[in-house]
Amino acid sequence: MQSEEFMERENATVDVIVVGAGLSGLVAARRLSQAGVTSLRVLEARDRVGGRTKVHQLGNGRFAEEGGQLVGPEYTRLIALGEELGVPTWPHNERGKAVFERRGRVLKFDGSMPWIADPLGSADFAQSLVRLGRLCKRAPRADALATPEAAKLDALTFESWVRRSTKTATARTLWAIIGALTLGSRPGDLSLLFVVRHLNLIGGVETLLASLSGGAERSFAGGSAELSHRMAADLGDRVALGSPILAIRQYDDGVEVDTPAGTHRARRVVLAMSPPDRAGIQIDPQLPLPQRTIGERMSMAHAYKVHVTYPEPFWRRQGLSGASMSDAGPLMLTWDDTPPEERQGALVGFARADGGISADLPDPMPGDPEQRREAVLAGLARAFGDQALRPDEYHEMNWTEERWTSGCIPIWSPGLLTACGPGYAAPAGRLHFAGSEASPAWPGSMEGAVVAGERAAADIAALIDAEGADRQASGKQPGGAQPRQPRENAARSHRRAQEVRAARSDN
Ligand SMILES: Cc1cc2nc3c(=O)[nH]c(=O)nc-3n(C[C@H](O)[C@H](O)[C@H](O)COP(=O)(O)OP(=O)(O)OC[C@H]3O[C@@H](n4cnc5c(N)ncnc54)[C@H](O)[C@@H]3O)c2cc1C
Structure with missing residues (x-):
């Protein structure tokens, strides 16, 4: 790949660089491409796409979804994306009683409340x-x-x-x-x-x-990461893996983006990751205060996701749904993760990985792997019976150990929203913000990732259209943006973005 042709192509200025090939970045790139903005590149730090959605192969052809999985009926943009990509969803088991463990008592109940x-x-x-x-x-x-x-x-x-x-x-x-x-x-x-x-x-x-009430939740066949795999396949060699972004410089007419392998140039950049994740990138000139503050002050929740498989979903024979909540844990919540056509049963649950103490929640997972496994299985046995102690497979994913992901979902601590104000996800000059946390609705979820990716793509496509119209009116050719001086006037481009948004909302 070090051919002259490759280097030439890599050095060429593209219309848009998307940083991050999670769900949100890939949605942004897909929608841009569909809007005719095909001169684009997606740069991803990891050697895989999908970000916080990920699949781990278990034995027997089964797999565990290690990250984002559940699709609520309100996730309309995510569901539409799944349909567009031909990835169906399957419903989780609703039948049977749920279990609520509270102060040593195990209550079994129908519906969402005991x-x-x-x-x-x-x-x-x-x-x-x-x-x-x-x-x-x-x-x-x-x-x-x-x-x-x-x-x-x-x-x-x-x-x-x-x-x-x-x-x-x-x-x-x-x-x-x-x-x-x-x-x-x-x-x-x-x-x-x-x-x-x-x-x-x-x-x-x-x-x-x-x-x-839980029962309405569904999962994507093959795992939610399948959406990202399909979008990346459609984008082809415009997606570059193993390309961590270290620094970004904005100029009057473009943006430079540094990876360890070299510098890429674009007219606009989409940062498609959580604010804490982007805080590691050196951005020059500094972002405006709202966008900077959210990166500096937002923290992310730390959790384990645990999968346990069994020869069969034995809890169903006892009239249990597999859903449970517990203040003893270590799993705070579980659900039945057995797809409808499967014989082998699966339970999945979340445990805390943070160090905080809470009177109403289980303690965080023990540090020792063997103790963790024993504690999880003992908790499942209290909820579902002793058969839970004899799993086929046990698999846990600790997101705190992941490079390039600060945590699972955002923590909006007191003071953060008013410190940032409503503009925390507004474009800053030629930088646009996607990533689930930039979404007004369902921030931190897969739905939020799709909404934010689509919004960034729509903003940029409108700006590119408007720039094309401006150029036509003035008779200028598109310049081969070769930016040199860090610009002082991010405000000019920002104003243009606001004008385009205002014009769109008037129509
Ligand atoms: C354990 C867990 C369970 C969850 N459960 C659910 C659920 O059931 N339902 C639900 O809707 N949501 C769930 N979520 C949340 C959901 O997965 C995320 O909100 C969503 O996937 C975020 O997508 P994103 O594209 O915005 O960000 P990400 O997936 O975080 O993508 C950001 C991408 O940017 C890349 N990146 C980071 N830094 C750089 C850099 N410097 N240079 C280049 N690339 C970089 C990362 O590698 C990553 O690929 C869960 C998340 C976790 C972790």
Whole structure:
């Protein structure tokens, strides 16, 4: 690949470089290509695509999804992408009772709440949910940041609200598990403003309640990483693996992007990764404060995802669905991961990998691998019976050990949203931001990754169209952008992006 032709092609300025071949970056590149912007390159640090979606081969032709997997019915852009790529989804088992382990008691119940087994705790939780719904309605649905109460809500932790709004340990444990698994972290780490904003953007507490019932969740056949593999195959040699970006320099008419192997040039760049991930890239000139602050202050949740396979889904014979929640753990939550046509059973669950202490959540996983395995199997045995102690295979993925990924899902801590303001994902000159965390709706999920990738692509395609129209009007040819001086006027390009957005929203 060191031929002159290759080097010539690599040195040529392309219209767009996308940094990161996770779901979001590949969606951005695909949509750009579909919009006619075919002069593009995707540069990925790892030797694989998919980012936080990844498949690990187990024995017997089975595999474990180590990262993003569950597809809710509200994930409309993700579902549409799957259909476009010909990747079907399969439904997770809904039948049977769920298990709730709380303070040493194991409760088995139908539906999403242990109403009969723990009526007091369930009612308390349901009431607090209604109260949260009312709080959400007081803020503008489109963006809670615009509420006059924004600063006050952002100064509070979700935990402080949970403590005020619940009376029972059951309700607190439920909120702790929801916080850790669907909102990003323990309630004590989360801003109340973020929770209100998030719930409003996803459709209110009703959507949260629907997602708690769990049964509507689906998975992609072959794993969600299959979407990225197919998009990368379509993009062909425009995707370069093993190309970590170390530095980016913006100029008046283009951008230079450094990898250890050399410098690439483009007219525009999409950064398609989480803000903490991009914080490792040296960007010159500095990003505006909102985009910089989010990179410096956002942290990511650390978790293990654990897969255990068995000769059969034995829990179903006991009338259990495979769904469980526990405050003893180490798995906080499990679900049945057995595809409909499979005979071999599989359970999958999440455990904490962070070091924090929480009264309502299990302790983080033990450090010793053998102890971890024993603890996980013992927890599964408490929920589903002793057969859980005799798995075919046990597989765990610890995302804290991954290079190029800071963590699983974002933690919106108190003060972060108001410190960044609404512009934290706005283009900065010729730099555009994708990556799930840049999405207004479902940030941190695969849906958010698709929404953010599509938005960045639409912004850039419109800008390129507008630039083409400007050039035609002035009779100028597209210059062979060979930028030299770091530009001082990121503002000019930024203004143009704003004009294009404003024109689009007027139409
Ligand atoms: C354990 C786990 C479970 C999850 N469960 C779910 C779930 O059930 N449902 C759901 O919807 N979501 C889930 N998620 C979240 C979901 O997987 C992510 O939100 C989504 O995949 C993010 O996609 P992305 O493209 O925005 O970012 P990423 O997938 O993080 O992609 C960023 C890419 O950028 C690359 N990169 C980083 N730095 C550089 C650099 N300097 N140069 C070049 N490339 C770089 C990375 O290697 C990566 O490929 C889960 C995530 C994890 C980890």
